[in-house]
C-alpha cells in the first residue's frame with residue numbers, strides 16, 4: 001500500500017489552473033520531496049492533499065483511503081478527517097497560545113485526558129529538544145525554535161502523513177544545514193511518511209527518498225536522488241532551477257575530492273562522497289548555482305579561484321547583477337550589495353578584473369550519459 | 372540634533388494638548404448654566420433612572436445581537452465565501468451613510484405600510500415600543516460592527532485556520548478556537564463601538580419608537596423631552612450622564628485594546 005497516491009490532479013486557484021494533471025506517490029515511511037521554482041504550484045499541491053483547497057479533477061488516496069475523487073462516487077474528506085499534519089512555510093504558530101498550548105492544540109480535539117495530553121506534549125517536546133521553551137509565546141522564539149514547535153505541533157497528533165512547506169526558507173545558511181540533517185534523522189527515526197516541498201536543490205538532495213520536479217503545475221521529472229546522480233543529471237531540470245550546467249572531464253580523484261577540467265575552469269575541485277563513479281578521463285556534467293559563487297578583488301582561496309572580467313553591471317531590488325566573463329564561460333551573478341562592496345569594492349564597472357571563487361561543496365556533478 | 376528632536380516632539384504635543392483643552396472647555400461649558408444641586412436632584416429622579424436603565428439595556432442587547440449576527444457575515448465577506456460579496460457589503464453598509472432619521476423613517480414606512488412589515492409589527496409590536504428602539508438601533512449599529520469585524524478577520528491569515536483544520540478542528544471549532552481569539556481585538560472594538568453608538572442613537576430611535584415617557588425614553592430621547600419641555604436641570608443631568616457613560620466606555624475600549632495587544636493577539 002502506498003502512504004500517498006495522487007493521480008491526475010487538477011486544481012484551480014481563482015481563475016488560474018495551478019496544478020495540471022499531477023500524479024505522484026509515496027511509500028510508507030519515505031520522504032517525498034517536491035522540487036520546483038516559485039509559483040510552480042508546490043503549496044497548492046500540499047493544500048490539496050490536506051483538503052484546504054478542493055481540486056476539480058483527480059484522485060487522492062492517503063494510506064489506502066480515498067480522500068478526494070472526482071469520479072463516481074465523488075469523494076471529499078474534510079481536512080479534519082484526513083489525518084495529515086501541515087507545517088506551513090510561515091509556521092503559523094498560534095500567537096494567542098503558549099508553545100505548550102500550540103503543541104497540545106491538535107491533541108485537545110481528541111478525546112484525551114489532561115494527563116494523556118501532557119504526556120504526549122512532553123514526549124514530542126523532548127524529541128525536538130524544546131522542553132525549556134514550553135511556557136514561551138511564539139513571538140519570543142527564534143526561527144529555528146519556531147520551526148521545531150511547528151513540527152512538534154504536527155507530530156503530536158501522530159498523523160499518517162506529514163506535509164512540510166519550505167521548512168528551511170526562514171533560516172540562515174548554517175542553521176539550514178544543521179536543521180536539514182536533524183530533520184532527516186528525526187523523520188527516519190519516527191518513520192513518518194513526509195511530503196516536503198522546496199525550491200532548493202540542496203534540500204531536495206539532502207532529504208528526498210524520491211524527488212519530484214514540478215514546473216508550471218506539471219510534473220517534469222521524478223526519480224530517486226541516487227538515480228539522479230548515478231544516471232545523468234537531468235539537464236533540463238537543473239537548468240530550469242537556475243543552475244549552470246557544463247560538460248567537463250575528470251582529471252583525477254583524491255580522497256573525497258574530484259578534480260575536473262571544464263571550459264574556462266581549470267583544476268575545478270568538487271567535494272564528493274561517492275568518488276568511485278568518476279574515473280579519470282571520463283565525461284561529467286557539472287552543475288552549480290551562479291548565485292553561490294563568491295566574487296572578490298583579491299583571491300580568497302587557492303582552490304577553485306579564477307580570474308574574470310566584469311562585462312555588465314546592473315542594480316536590482318536585492319543587490320547587483322553582474323555578467324562576468326570567466327574564460328569562455330559567461331556567468332550572470334546576482335549578489336547582495338553589502339558583501340560585494342566589502343569583497344570587491346564600492347565601484348564596479350565593466351572591464352574591471354575580479355576573482356571568482358566557486359566553493360567545492362556547492363558543485364553537483366554526475367557522469368555524462370554514455371550514448 | 373537633540374534640538375530638532377525636541378522641536379519635533381513639540382509639533383506633536385502642542386496640537387494634542389490644545390485640542391484636548393478645547394474639548395474640555397466645550398464639554399463642560401454647559402454646566403455653568405445650572406446649579407450643581409439641581410443636577411443632583413434630577414439625577415435621582417425616577418424618570419432619569421428609567422432612561423439610564425433603558426439605554427444600557429437596549430444598547431447592550433443591540434451590540435450583542437449585532438456582534439452575533441455580524442460574525443458569520445463579516446467572515447463570509449472577508450474570506451470571499453459568498454459570490455457577489457461586494458454587492459452584499461454595499462447593501463449592508465447603506466444605513467451607515469444615511470441620516471439616522473432617514474433610517475428611522477424608512478423603517479417606519481416598512482412596518483406600517485408594507486405587508487411583511489405590518490405582519491411583523493403585528494406579531495412583535497415594534498412601532499412606538501421599546502422593541503422599536505432595538506430595531507432602529509440595530510440598523511444604525513450593524514454596519515459599524517460589520518466593518519470592524521471584517522477588518523479583524525482580514526488580519527487573520529487563513530493559513531492558521533488551515534493548520535487548525537488539519538489538526539482535527541471542524542470549521543466551527545476553528546472559528547471558536549483560532550479565528551475569533553486571533554481577531555479578539557476587533558471583536559471587542561466592534562462590541563464597544565456598537566454599544567457606544569447605540570447609547571447615543573437618537574434620530575432613528577425617535578422616528579420608529581417615538582418619544583414616550585417611561586416607555587421608549589432612552590437617554591437621548593429623555594434629553595430631547597427635557598429640552599423641549601424647558602427642564603434645564605434634568606437636561607444638564609442627562610448630558611452629564613451621557614458624557615460619563617461615553618467616557619467610561621471609551622476608556623474601557625482603550626484598555627481592552629491595550630490588553631489584547633499585550634497578549635500578542637493582534638499581530639496577524
Ligand SMILES: Nc1ncnc2c1ncn2[C@@H]1O[C@H](COP(=O)(O)OP(=O)(O)OP(=O)(O)O)[C@@H](O)[C@H]1O
Pocket residue numbers: 013014015016018036037038039040041042043044045199
Ligand atoms: N489564493 C489564490 N488565488 C489565486 N491564485 C493563487 C492563489 N494561491 C496561489 N495562487 C497562484 O497559483 C500559483 C501557484 O501558487 P503556489 O503558492 O502553489 O506556488 P508555490 O510553488 O508554492 O510557490 P512559492 O515557491 O512562491 O511558494 C501562483 O501563480 C499563484 O499566484
Ligand SMILES: [Mg+2]
Pocket residue numbers: 042043044089165
Ligand atoms: Mg509556496
